[in-house]
Amino acid sequence: MTDTREQRAQSQLIKDKFPQNARFLFFEAVALVSRTELGGDDQLNMNQILEKMLHSILFLGNIHPAKYNPQDIFEKSYNYTVELFPGPFNRYRTHVPLQTPFSYFLELVLKCYGQNNEGTVKDKLFKTLKNYKELGGKKNPLISAVICICENGVSRYYGASLSCGSDTARKIMTAVSCVHVWHLKVSSAVMSVFPDGTGEPRSIKLPDTVKCSAYAVADMRKLKPPCKRCNQLYSLPDHTHHPNPPGNCAETEAISNFFKAEKHGNSRQTLFRHNHQEEMQRMSNCFDMNMKKSMDKRSVQNRDKYSINKVYNP
Ligand SMILES: [Zn+2]
Incomplete structure (x- = not known):
């Protein structure tokens, strides 16, 4: 009911x-x-x-x-x-x-x-989205608007912007990504300003050999400059003046995939001098708070209970 x-x-x-x-x-x-x-x-x-x-x-x-x-x-x-x-x-x-x-x-x-x-990857994504556009509609829940490619020599690493269907869901998925998915360097940078957008950014720097390019999925020839937040967190140059919500951008996933694949040491001790446990707890609280926000609007029998530590990974 x-x-x-x-x-x-x-x-x-x-x-x-x-x-x-x-x-x-x-x-x-x-x-x-x-x-x-x-x-x-x-x-x-x-x-x-x-x-x-x-x-x-x-x-x-x-x-x-x-x-x-x-x-x-x-x-x-x-x-x-x-x-x-x-x-x-x-x-x-x-x-x-x-x-x-x-x-x-x-x-x-x-x-x-x-x-x-x-080239093939971009082409496939573009063609998929072209089919999608024929379906119509301006608002695109679940379809990422931007992808980012991190380039190091012949290697390529990709990421998509977080597309979750609502702001609350985006915060939930950002917390989950910080705890379970993103490389520690990237999580640490995102958590320094997430969820409030305040706080002193913990900035990371990519090796000089790495180039990051973001594209609008609707037009793969069109380069998207990094936002102000990505400049603060990942030291990306030529940025816009608009900060996107922390963790939202395609750059985050692409840079995380680069660090993971190229096995850049996690060095937990140096990265988490500022207390790893405390930050994980903060992510867990953010997850619970946003989940409560989603569930409180419902009748009791329609509420579900989730935990940030109970993930689907068959
Ligand atoms: Zn950004």
Whole structure:
């Protein structure tokens, strides 16, 4: 049973493209995987990414102000999807995803086309989004507007901006990423200004050989200058004067992937002189507070309990 408040939220958000975008992105991913024959462990790995992507969609739908159920999202393809991937449907009300659906989509594209084939990767993303634009709609929940490519010699590392469906969900996913996903150097930089945007930025510097370029997914020829926040946190030059919310930008994920792959020492001791435990607790509190914000609007029987430490990672 939905209460009147929920019905109100639902009607206000009637034009939200969340379910439509979720279906679109997921079935693009399914098509991509079924077209690619990698075999063996790689194939298994791709199916796992698909499962995680689906779980991320169901979770974000569940915590969305309009509370989209799996049936709302998948409509006629609901039964078919549950049959193919039962796991995510059993866990989306108890477990938290590690990444956004679009980040998983990007991961699949990289697995299929090879991450150092920058041209092909950009082309595939552009074509996907072109299909999407034909679906219409200005607001694009779940579809990242920007990707970033970190270049070091022949190697390429990618990231997408966080696209979660709402501001509250973005804060939840930023806290999760700081605790579980991003390289410690990047988490440390983001946490210095997250969630309030205040605080003294702990800035990191990339090696001189590394170049970071961000592109609007709608037009891959168009370079996007880094925002003021990315300049503060990652010392990126030629920035705009507008600071995006901490952790939001595609640069964050791309730089984190660069540090992870190139095995830049984590040196916890030096990085977390300022008390690692305390910062983790702060992330956990931020997660709980924003989750409460999502759940408090609902009738008691429609609330779910999540913990930042109970993540979906099959
Ligand atoms: Zn930025």
